[in-house]
Amino acid sequence: MTVTPSPAPTEPSDQELRSLDAHWRAANYLAAGQIYLLANPLLREPLTPDQIKPRLLGHWGTSPGLNLVHTHLNRAVKHRDLDAICIWGPGHGGPAVLANSWLEGSYTDTYPDVTRDADGMAKLFRQFSFPGGVPSHVAPETPGSIHEGGELGYSLSHAYGAALDNPGLLVACVIGDGEAETGPLAASWHGNKFLDPVHDGAVLPVLHLNGYKIANPTVLARLPEPELDALLRGYGHEPLYVGGDDPMTVHRAMAAALDTALDRIAAAQREAREEGRRDRPAWPLIVLRTPKGWTGPAQVDGVPVEGTWRAHQVPLDPVRDNPEHLAQLEAWLRSYRPEELFDEHGRPTEQVLAHVPDGHRRLGANPRANGGLLLRDLPLPALERYAVPVDKPGLTLHEPTRVLGDLLAQVMADTAGRRDFRLVGPDETASNRLQAVYDATGKAWQADTRPTDEHLSRDGRVMEILSEHTCQGWLEGYLLTGRHGLFSCYEAFVHIVDSMVNQHIKWLRTTRQIPWRAPIASLNYLLTSHVWRQDHNGFSHQDPGFVDHVLSKSPEAVRVYLPPDANTLLAVADHVLRSRDYVNVVVAGKQPCFDWLSLDDARAHCARGAGIWEWAGTDDGRREPDVVLACAGDVPTQEVLAAAALLRRHLPEVAVRVVNVVDLARLMPTEEHPHGMPDHEFDALFTRDKPVIFAYHGYPWLIHRLAYRRTVHPQLHVRGYKESGTTTTPFDMVVRNDLDRYRLVMDVIDRTPGLSVRAAALRQQMADIRTRHHAWIREHGTDLPEVTDWTWDA
Ligand SMILES: Cc1ncc(C[n+]2csc(CCOP(=O)(O)OP(=O)(O)O)c2C)c(N)n1
Numbered sequence: 001m002t003v004t005p006s007p008a009p010t011e012p013s014d015q016e017l018r019s020l021d022a023h024w025r026a027a028n029y030l031a032a033g034q035i036y037l038l039a040n041p042l043l044r045e046p047l048t049p050d051q052i053k054p055r056l057l058g059h060w061g062t063s064p065g066l067n068l069v070h071t072h073l074n075r076a077v078k079h080r081d082l083d084a085i086c087i088w089g090p091g092h093g094g095p096a097v098l099a100n101s102w103l104e105g106s107y108t109d110t111y112p113d114v115t116r117d118a119d120g121m122a123k124l125f126r127q128f129s130f131p132g133g134v135p136s137h138v139a140p141e142t143p144g145s146i147h148e149g150g151e152l153g154y155s156l157s158h159a160y161g162a163a164l165d166n167p168g169l170l171v172a173c174v175i176g177d178g179e180a181e182t183g184p185l186a187a188s189w190h191g192n193k194f195l196d197p198v199h200d201g202a203v204l205p206v207l208h209l210n211g212y213k214i215a216n217p218t219v220l221a222r223l224p225e226p227e228l229d230a231l232l233r234g235y236g237h238e239p240l241y242v243g244g245d246d247p248m249t250v251h252r253a254m255a256a257a258l259d260t261a262l263d264r265i266a267a268a269q270r271e272a273r274e275e276g277r278r279d280r281p282a283w284p285l286i287v288l289r290t291p292k293g294w295t296g297p298a299q300v301d302g303v304p305v306e307g308t309w310r311a312h313q314v315p316l317d318p319v320r321d322n323p324e325h326l327a328q329l330e331a332w333l334r335s336y337r338p339e340e341l342f343d344e345h346g347r348p349t350e351q352v353l354a355h356v357p358d359g360h361r362r363l364g365a366n367p368r369a370n371g372g373l374l375l376r377d378l379p380l381p382a383l384e385r386y387a388v389p390v391d392k393p394g395l396t397l398h399e400p401t402r403v404l405g406d407l408l409a410q411v412m413a414d415t416a417g418r419r420d421f422r423l424v425g426p427d428e429t430a431s432n433r434l435q436a437v438y439d440a441t442g443k444a445w446q447a448d449t450r451p452t453d454e455h456l457s458r459d460g461r462v463m464e465i466l467s468e469h470t471c472q473g474w475l476e477g478y479l480l481t482g483r484h485g486l487f488s489c490y491e492a493f494v495h496i497v498d499s500m501v502n503q504h505i506k507w508l509r510t511t512r513q514i515p516w517r518a519p520i521a522s523l524n525y526l527l528t529s530h531v532w533r534q535d536h537n538g539f540s541h542q543d544p545g546f547v548d549h550v551l552s553k554s555p556e557a558v559r560v561y562l563p564p565d566a567n568t569l570l571a572v573a574d575h576v577l578r579s580r581d582y583v584n585v586v587v588a589g590k591q592p593c594f595d596w597l598s599l600d601d602a603r604a605h606c607a608r609g610a611g612i613w614e615w616a617g618t619d620d621g622r623r624e625p626d627v628v629l630a631c632a633g634d635v636p637t638q639e640v641l642a643a644a645a646l647l648r649r650h651l652p653e654v655a656v657r658v659v660n661v662v663d664l665a666r667l668m669p670t671e672e673h674p675h676g677m678p679d680h681e682f683d684a685l686f687t688r689d690k691p692v693i694f695a696y697h698g699y700p701w702l703i704h705r706l707a708y709r710r711t712v713h714p715q716l717h718v719r720g721y722k723e724s725g726t727t728t729t730p731f732d733m734v735v736r737n738d739l740d741r742y743r744l745v746m747d748v749i750d751r752t753p754g755l756s757v758r759a760a761a762l763r764q765q766m767a768d769i770r771t772r773h774h775a776w777i778r779e780h781g782t783d784l785p786e787v788t789d790w791t792w793d794a
C-alpha cells in the first residue's frame, strides 16, 4: 500500500477553506481555554476572575502552528484515506494536540468522562496542567502520541523509526525551529539516506519557522531564504514554502503544499515499488513560516507579544487580579467566535468537523501510535543451536558477542517476511562481532555505493549511522510503533544517549500506569567493546558508567545484565528479546572469554540472577565460608576464578565461596526493585558477617549503593574500574584498577580474620608478581605467561 495519490481536484473551495478555518479557530480556542479557564468554557457569560486558573501554565506560542498542521493533516487524511500519524516536535504544545484530539473525538473515546460537549470541555480545560489532571506536554497520556517532545531534538529520528517497515504509513513530523538547532535533530535529517521507498513508509517533515525559541530568535528563521533552501536541499529534500499571517492565504497555501507533498510522496513510492526506480527520491518537506503565538494578544502592557518570543508560554499573566488582562483575555477568546464553532450543547459544529477523519484514521486513534496493540512475539530460535559445548568450566574460549551474532542472524532470517526486527548501531556491528547478521540482511543504505562497499542494501534491516542519538531515536520510534530491536554500542559512547534513555524510561514508567497503552517491546542495549578490553583505543573509550545512570532510574522499567560468558549471554538475550516495557542493558565482551556454564547451567543461573558457583569455591556449598568472592561481569569473573584457584592451591583450609551476579538489580532490596533479593536470601548467599570481596565490571560505588542496607555491608569490599585507563595490555588494565587476581588474593588475606599473619608469605608473593608484571609488560609488550596461559584446572 502506498500513500494514496490525491483524487483530483485538490484545490480547496472557499467553503472548504472556511470550514478548515473554523476547525483551526476551534482548536486555537480550546488551546487557549486549557491554559486559562476553570469554568465558563463557552463564554456564555462575561468572564470573571474566579473562572481563571490560579496558576497559568502551558505553552501558547507554538499551539496555533500545531493546530494549523493538524487541521490540514485532517483534510489530507480524510481526502486520501491515509494511514497517518504525526510526531509533534514542539511537544510543549500539549494544549494544541489535546484540543485536536477532543475535536476529533479520540479523546472522548479514550477518556469517556471528558465528553465532546460543554461538560467535557469544562473538564478538558480544568484538567490541563492542573493537580491530578494531565501534563502540559504531548505526553504518554495524549492519544495518538509516541513522542512527548519535552526534551527537544528527537522528533525526526522518532518519525523515521516509525516509518521503517511500515510501507503504508505516512509519518508527518513537525520540527520546531528551536528544536532544529539541537545536535540530535541536526543528525536526524539524514534519515532519508536510510529510508527504503519500497519497504518503508514516508516521513513528511514540517519545519515550523515561527521564528523564536523561549527568549531568542532561531537560527533557521533568520537565514536568508536562499541559504535555508540550499541547506534543506543539501539534506536531500525538496522544500515547499508556506508562510504569512493572513489565515485564509495561509490555509490556501498549506492545503496546496500538503497536496503537492503527498502527491510527490505517492509518485516516489509508485516509481520505486512499481517501476523499480532505484535512486533516492528528493522527499518533500514543508517550511511553515507563521508568527509565534499567532492570533493571540498582539501587545500586552504596551509590549509586542504575537509574533515574538514573548508569546512562548502564557501571553497574558497575571489575569485573576489584573482587570485589564482579564478584559484582554476575554476579547482574545471571543475573537475565535466560539458561538459559531460549538452548538448549544457545546459540541463542535458540522462545519468544524467537516474535514475530520473517522475511526482509526484520526491522528489520535491510529493504532500505530499505541504500538503494543500491533506487537507480535519475536520468533526466537532454540538456543541449543547456538550454545557452545562446555564439558568442563574454564577450558575453552569463545567470543560471546560472536556467538550471539549467530542467533541474531537467525532472528533476522526468521523476520525477513514480517520485517519487525532491526539492529541499530553507530558503525560498530562488525566491530562488535555481530557480523553474522549480514548473512541474513544487509545494512540499510540509499546513498551512492562503490564496488568496495560491503553488505549495503536498500532493504537491509541493520541500521548504521555514526550518531548514537539517531540510532536511539530510530529504535525508539520503531519500538513505539509495535516492533522489536537491539542497539549495539561501545560501552563508553552509549553515554551520548543518557538523556534520551531517561526520556524513554519516563515514557515506559508512565505508560505502565495507563491501561489503554499496550506494552511494547523492550529497548535492548548490547554494550560491548567494554572498558576492560580497549586494547586499541585506551582511556577515551573506557567508561562503564551507563549502568550507574540507568540503575538510578525508575526501577520498574530498568534491568541490567552482566553475563559472564557466551551461554549466559544467549540466555540473557533470549530473555530480553521476549520482554516488554523495559530498558534492558546487557554488558558483554567481544573478546575470547572462558566458557564457564553449559546452556542448562546458564539458564538456571540467569533465572536465579545471582548464585553460588559451587564448583569454583572450597566451601562445598555446605559449610559457612570464611570469605566470599563475588563477581559481576566477564573480566571480573575470570579474575575471581583465578583468585579462587590460587586460594585453593595455597590456602586450601580457607573456605571460599564464589558468587556470580548476572542480574545486578538482584543486589537491591526487594522494596526498591522488583528483582531485589529479600534479606534472608541475600544473607544466605553473601553471609551476614564474613568478608565479601566483590569484583565488579564498573565503578565500585554502584555495588555499595545497591547493597548499602544489607547486614554484611560493613564487610563488603568492592573492586572495580576506578578511572585508571590507558592503552595497555588486558591484564595491566585490571592491575591498574586493583581488580586483578593477585590483588584479590591480597584482599582476602587482609580481610579474613586470622590470615594476615598466617598468609603473610603468600601475600608477599602476590605483591611480587604484580611488580614482576609491571616490568614484564614494559619489556615484552604482552602479559605474563602465567596470565595468558591460565585456565581453570582446579
Ligand atoms: C533539549 C531541550 N533543551 C531545552 C529545552 C527548553 N525549551 C523548551 S521549549 C524551548 C524552545 C523551543 O523552541 P522551538 O523548537 O522553536 O518551539 P516553538 O517555537 O514552536 O515553541 C526550549 C529551549 C527543552 N525543552 N529541551
Ligand SMILES: [Mg+2]
Pocket (backbone or CB within 6 Å): 176, 177, 178, 208, 209, 210, 211, 212, 213, 218, 292
Ligand atoms: Mg520556534
